[in-house]
Amino acid sequence: MQIIIVGCGKVGSTLAEQLSQEGHDISVIDINEKIVEEVSYKYDSLGVVGNGASHLTQVEAGIEKAHLLIAVTGSDELNLLCCLIARKVGDCKTIARVRNPIYSKEINFIKEELGLSMVINPENAAASEITRVLRFPSAISIDRFNKGRVELLNFKVQDGSILHNISVKEIASKLHCDVLVCTVERAEEVIIPNGEFIIKEKDVVSIIASHKKAVEFFVKIGVISNPVKNAMLIGGGALSYYLANQLIGYGIDVKIIEQDLNRCEVLTELLPRAMIINGDGTNQSLLKEEGIEETESFASLTGLDEENVLLSLYAHSKTKGKIITKVNRIAFDDVINNLELGSVIYPKYITAEYIVQYVRAMNNSIGSNVETLYKIKKDKAEALEFYVNEDSKLIGIPIEKLNLKDNLLICCINRSGKIITPRGQDCIVKGDRVIVVTTNLGYQDLADILRG
Template sequence: MNIIILGAGKVGSYLTSDLAEEGHDILVIDHDKDVLDRLLAANDVMGIVGDGRDPEVLIDANVGSCDLFIAITLSDDVNLIASTMAKKLGAKNIIIRLRDPQYMKQKELVEEITSATRIVNPESIAAKDIQRALKYSHALNVEGFFRDQAIMMEIVISEDSTLAGSRISDLNAYSANYHTLIGIVNNNGKIYIPHGSYVLEKGEKIYVIGEKEGVDRFYKQEVLDRYEIKNVLIIGAGSISAHLTGLLLERGFNVTLVEIDKEKAEAFSEKYSDAVVINADGSDPDVLEEVRVNTFDAMVCLTGMDEENILISLLGKKYGIEKIISKVNRIKLIKMTGILDIDTTFTPKRAASDVINRIIRSKENARGSSITSLYRLEDDEVEVIEFAAIEHSEIFGKKLKDLNIREDTLIACIKHEERDGAIEVPNGDSMISLGDRVLVITTNHSFQTIDDIVE
């Protein structure tokens, strides 16, 4: 794809490298020549020095012929103005980074006004990822679909799990109680989209998918065997911490936050009155002792310094905290954290890049089809595709059991728009109707429309 990226900051630079490696034609616009030169020296991409709000700069970049314009500077105003002009000049798709909560509250309205394909907020994305990691602390990975109305959770079958030794067909009624199904199995690196005769084994990785409430019940009953996280200690009062604290408080977590800057701590305390906010140095062992760090179920390290986050994480380990999550912006340091024995590390720029990459993959693979989002799992062996059933099809109104669905394909969830957006984990009697959204799991990489699910 022909992609123009406005902004060569942390997120823009990481995204540029990521997309360039996938073979896209990239042009980067940034007002800082030195920053742009460093990015161009490290990647096989083109660049223009200039202000993205200047129509002449956008015209020089030939924005009218690009497949995708991504405005990802730190300034919401710059991103909005540049994106609006890029669309007027003919850019086919627009992705806008917005950080202001006021914009995010009216996300759909802003998307409509700007004709944006998607609005992204890296800090909000990171906070949601952390919240999921805390809620599903024993899961290897968790993904949300249909605006998180459906959840897919990756877990390992433990030795004492009731799932071990069970046939998929025997689990149908059992799974129906949770409104979930098992969509993918990884047995020592071999990937299966399991059918009824498949027998689950201990040690296998499985992906459980279903409506959010059902996955929650499944997790609490089948996975949550040791402890449930309720008390969370956050170090650092940045924008990710703000998003995360709001999410955690809404979901009934107890939150304590430590921030070294007095003004930040006071502002945070005023905004989040239900959280305990302490003005102190979270990297100081004496401070951690004072806040009784050993009483917390989880610690999240979100200071602005990678080294400090890693240090605090190691202190948390020493105090016996079960779950530790640490923000690390430099990718090379993330590779070291396995040696340092930190549970979970993440980088906001990578999280944002992953989301944008999914959008690009859906556009690239769809070529105008009904694919709205595309996820790749297990070293790209499996695709999880969101289809919008917007075009008339021969499969509409027919029971799934009467369709000749491909062996390498599973219909995982159906969102019925005509039933107030109800999420269904389908069975043989389920039907897809015009207007529905359908989640498909497949090892086939050639799907373009919902009709491709059948032979």
């Protein structure tokens, strides 16, 4: 497809990278000539220097033939204007990034009145992911399918865990747990395991199950799965606002430490049920005074990655609570993964994930639709949910007779609300929602899992 991206910041450049890898023709627009040159060269895309809300600039970028325009500049209003002009000039879908909390209660109105295909709020999306983890702190990350009926949970096998040295198939026979192991990350390798695969300490394991069965599994392996009762957030930006709002809604006590006095006053008005502390979140004495050693969860959400990493390392040394670390730019994944940072949240990747999911849905073939998409294991694997149409090639064939590609697993079938853990004799039928996990990236249709 022909896709135009307006804004080459963190999210825009990430989108250019991922969508170019998916084989789309990309054009990028930004007012910064140097950034346009870097992004267009790196991702083999057309670069246009100019204001993305300009009719002439959009025409130069190819709006008249474009299928989709994505506006992710630093200004909500500019993003909306870009999309409005694109709708008038070209016959394309539009996606706008809108971050300001002022618009959060008007998103549906804005989307409908401006004819937008999608409105994405990176901070709100990241806050939702953090909230899921804090409600289930045993997990590193949680992705949801089937409107929350099924969850994909990542967790680290701790030293001394009863999972150490048992095979995948023994989880069902010895622990009597109805969960499916989807992936195992060991060192730098991501594995789709078979039943004979032996789990080891320090493995990062992904399981898929209903929420109830996941809770039962974590209880049986001796890991606490109760929601946290309180949270300490460092930094009072938009992410902290959205997160605090969600946590308070679940009855979790929230304390925010923010250095800027004016921002503290704003947060006090927006979040009357939260405790807002005006102070330096990097001050160890202040953190101790505010109870870091007793807090059940700690989230470093400042605008500086290095500060967030150091804060989380300090918190890890002082509390046994759940640690959350926001990272925007740092590219040293191998270093970050060896640090005790708890759950690492990348808002730009979460945003790109939602948009790539939408693009794949636009690209659907006849047999099935991509309903949900999550990039997992640092983009080395994907979990996809497909809706099965009547023309799908897989209907009526037992799974054990399907000529499946390597390195994938059919994890779950949702049949009219009934969650099925697939076995060899099970067949896919029209109307099913099928979840597949694979290290083969870029599937557009459920039929892509077949050889030939």
